[in-house]
Amino acid sequence: MSDTTRSADLRDVMGQVLGVDASELADDFGPNQVATWTSLKHLELVVSLEEVYGVSLTQQDVRAMRSVAAVREILAGHGVTA
Template sequence: MSENTLEARLHDLLSKVLGIPPGSISDDLSPDNTPEWSSIAHLNLILAIEDEFDIQLSPEETLEMLSVRLIRLYLEETGRI
């Protein structure tokens, strides 16, 4: 999958789950700087990622996905997409 396609899919997912405009999403977006990214929103985001990319994440993996950059890198580096 091309990086642009992955990035577009991920940004669309984040926009829907967090209820924020796609244009406000960057690699630096995280729960620390985004009030909409609550613990419940994180769980919903993980479920949406699993559904969108047809993968199953371990609890340990979900705890490491604390920014858009980390989510994207995980998906790229593990070949889970």
């Protein structure tokens, strides 16, 4: 798959779903640092990422989404630069 750059910034997408200011989301932030990153918000995040970036995330991808950096790496694995 060719590398695809999408207009939406990953931190903006994540901030909107999680209800936090995107500038507060450092790459190493995950559910332990972001109080609103609950299991329900995690699923909402998965759906939003799939819609915004046009990817289909696997169960393994969903389980591996433990930080902003991990989400970025997962998307990169699907050919998306976010």
